[in-house]
Amino acid sequence: MNFRHLGRTWLIMLAATAATFAKEFQPAIVYDFGGKFDRSFNQSASEGAAKFSKETGIAFREFEITNAAQREQIMAQLAKRGSDIIVAIGFTQASAVEKVAKQFPAVKFTVVDAVVDLPNVQSINFREQESSYLCGMAAALATRTGKIGFVGGMDIPLIRKFALGYVEGARHVKPGIEVIQNMTGTTPAAWADSTRGAELAKSQFGRGVDVVFHAAGATGLGVMQAATDAGLLSIGCDSNQDYLHPGSVLTSALKRVDVAVYKAFQNARNGTWKAGRLELGLAEDGVDYSYDEFNRRILTPAMKQRLDEAKAEIVGGKIKVSEYQAE
Amino acid sequence: MNLPDSAAPPALELRGIDKRFGTVHANRGVSLSIARGTIHGLIGENGAGKSTLMNIVYGFQPADSGEIRVQGIPRVFGSPQDAIAAGIGMVHQHFMLVENFTVLENIVLGVEGRRLIAPGLARARSALAALARDYGLEVPLDALVSTLPVGLQQRVEILKALYRGAEILILDEPTAVLVPQEVEQLFRMLGRLAGQGKTVILVTHKLKEIMAVTSRVTVMRQGAVVAEVATRETTPRDLAEKMVGRAVLLRVEKTPATAGAELLAVRDLEVVDAFGVARVKGVSFSLHAGEIVGVAGVAGNGQSELLEALAGIRVPRRGEIRVAAAGGSPAGSDPRARRRLGLAHVPEDRLRMGVVAAFSAEHNAILGYHTLPEYNRGVLLDGDAVRGACERKMAGYDVRPANPRLPVSAFSGGNQQKLVMAREIESDPRVLLVGQPTRGVDIGAIEFIHRQLVGLRDAGKAVLLVSVELDEIIGLSDRILVMAGGEIIGELSPQEATEEKLGLMMAGVREMAEGGSRNPEGR
């Protein structure tokens, strides 16, 4: 690899651009395959960026990835063109962030859902198992049939992490509860197949499930629609999805990517941004379950009380939620 | 036959029809006048412009210049619908019938009238009854077309045209699919049509038919009319010379055969098609050095399957094929193995099987022989050797244009066939299987091809000739096997074979075989 010479050129260019645009803070965000309108993970990130932009009046650059080779190319380009901080959404960005961050040590990188240990990279991860745990409890409390369902997107470790927390939470309430699990597929298309999501949900309903939790991106929209159509309950994921089908979405497992992105931008601007690993769970308000005017009627006060107790116990360390480990 | 009324305008008159396709001048100022109530012949070699001319008359394509008058009135046809409206009907060589419709449904197809079909059908039924009565065109109206013999299907096509009000009827090679008896019926019917005032244009390349039924004949060559004569004032030889532009031999000159050793023996052969239906049923015969054995039969009676089984293309269900060269042992079963045993094959359907139309002539000239060491140098094909071999074959067989790099689709049917013959004969086979050697081939090339086959016989090889052209079978063969319904139902010598005898046997009448010199071997 002969990056040394090029690295030098770039450093010179970087210095030049930094000098030109010294005043203007330039944040950038790179979304993953799902795209910024996935009504879920990436969209949540884009909302955080938009909030920052609205409050500060500072414009940000954004890019949606379409193939693997683009990640490195785009991040390098953003860095070259003077971005101060680049937020990369999604675990698939890890290796690209690692490479590009090495080439541009002066640029700050924040990667969400992955770990990259470099002096200029901040790795933000969420303890999804904690919010899933609460959702599992909510499902177990709400079910009448004693059977609850889970529909995952693509079969990857992250989604298994959701599933594991969900099952543990449900068992915490009802030890013998039956949890039927399905993964939508094995390709990235599994994140965007709402038809298949609805089919899986319906087949689970056919087997007696009456509450279904999805961790499947846009595929989950079909899952929730199917639950509404069948007069049953669903649980949303990542963003607050309660409003999509008021009275049918029991709650949503919140993953505050928006907060993470917003804070990364804000801190970078203020100079309080720090490299290193950041784990966000219930304690840090990084994950949570949702409670608003759309689900107030179905998430009864009794349920809410159980969930809040458990939440406090998780924060206090009394309940240990296990984390899925890829071997 | 009524004499044409000299005062009335001609039924069809063409004036200076001109048509080009790119650089090809398909029709050069063709003028033609056809009197009402006559049968007019139109002959010419392939590519002489007959089809183009008829397509223009039937509205398939416009002429570049020139005028069409029907019953004296100038007409411009934008589509066949216009031509039909002007009273022109056409019976194509390949029928345009819906096989699983009834005759009646086929006839009214496209002219049903209103949205509901029932009243139209009833009207058509009575109209057709009248037509059938007037012209002797009886057809079972409620039978499915697929169940009718070919001759009757053709009759349906004619009725269809008449029902649409045709006054002028164009028949394109109508006898290609018929047995001699059906041909006779067709001609009687055409005579009756002309007698009642209809005008018939008969497009054909068979001189005998022209002589038999037409009153006048137009000869085309290279896009232009070269002669228009009253039929009774001409002879077949004269017409052939006008078509080709030089003197031709219509009859093959050959000496009596001197049959030698048995080269190919077939015993109790049974071949089935893709649906498991037996197409060749228990056929046995043998083929000797120095003879041409003809297989006569109406198309579709098992000759094709027999030929393909012999060539190794079809695997027989039962029976035995022995090639003498293999020491009497059964022959290897695939085409490559058969070729190695000295069995060459000129397939019936040249374009479907014998050539790859998009390939150049030189690459077609090695089809089936492309693995021979003489055409290969290591892993690569030897381009010079391939081209040289093709040039030699083109010179030896007078293939024109003699350009090995031209795609085979750019050659005329006759030249394609000469290339295929060259390929197979020059491979120096002991046995040559030939199917329809002169189908779609010009008269000039037919003569050449026939001479090659006789030459091969005289060189001590065996030739198995499958053809639907009875003249060809009778003229070339030393023995004639007749196939009907997948069986060999008789054998005749060319001397005793007349068209009538062969026709009856081809129709499956077995008694005629008793009159033959001997029964087929193995029976």
Added chain:
Amino acid sequence: MSAVPSMKLPRWVELGMLPVINLAAALVVSGLVVRWIGESPWAALKLMTDGAFGSQEAIGYTLYYATNFIFTGLAVAVAYHAGLFNIGAEGQAYIGGLGTGLVGLWLGHWPFWAVLPAAVAAGAVFGAAWAFIPAWLQARRGSHIVITTIMFNFIASALMTYLVVNVLIKPGQQSPETREFAAGASMPGMHAMLGKIGVPFTATPLNLAFFLALGLAALVWVFLWRTRWGYAVRVAGLNPAAAVYAGISPARVTVGAMLLSGALAGLLGLNELMGSQHRILLDFPGGAGFVGIAVALMGRNHPLGILAAAVLFGALAQGGSQLSFDMPRVNRDMVVVIQGLVILFCGALENVFRKPLEAVFNFGSRLAARGKTDR
């Protein structure tokens, strides 16, 4: 050469002018779309062409993408000449890449000159093996190859997800990808190779695999048009009945051509994994197998045409990415629309302009003929 198109047009029009007109038409319609969303078509066109060819980096990325498309385009073309529509290049590239990737993982500590042949062989064998099953099913059981290869794309995807998520994943991480290959399994980059001979070139993923792809294009040409096996493949593809007549077994041609096709697609991993990603990750072919179909179609299944079409699609990928980078309103979905328009005009609608052109040329030749007869 015998890429035999319709003979009605002169060769230079058929192979040069017609594609350019089709491309221009696609760009005009794309321009209208860009206009419609309120951006300047000229600026967009300039961004795209600059983005694809305007700098060393641009050219590097364009040719890097093109390399993938050459592999898959050749794969589709070889099958096409045998009369087979191989929709499965995507899956064959995926599984072939697994072979290359395993060599990278296991033998990466070898020197590069030793890893390369092993990686090529493994990619080809894995890709060919994946193509073999649909080929065999077609040849012996008559299962339609279009259906089976599509299904095998899904099976490949499922298998790879299982392997990467459960077996090959680098322990202790979320992202489903393997550890990085050792240095020996890394294709020399174009910048490194050019650097050695003193030519400076920006670092891009463009690597040695590009030259391998060019070499393969030449070999495919020799195979198809200069060997008896290629001859047999083309006979079987153009006229199966004539193939049987000539003693060429269509079943053997089907299997042979598909093995070759799968092997060509299987080499994609050389560029994508050994040249760029240096690990096995999910879905690395990224649709190149499907783009290969369009590339083969546009390139008229001739290696030279495929090279040109592959560069065009590489330029669309890279230029499109730059376009959406610099013109945020043209998002990635708009870029897909533009790419789709190019495929539509150059592939599906290519006859739209053929007829008028033929009319023009026929008129011209008729005038010329008249001129001669008048004199």
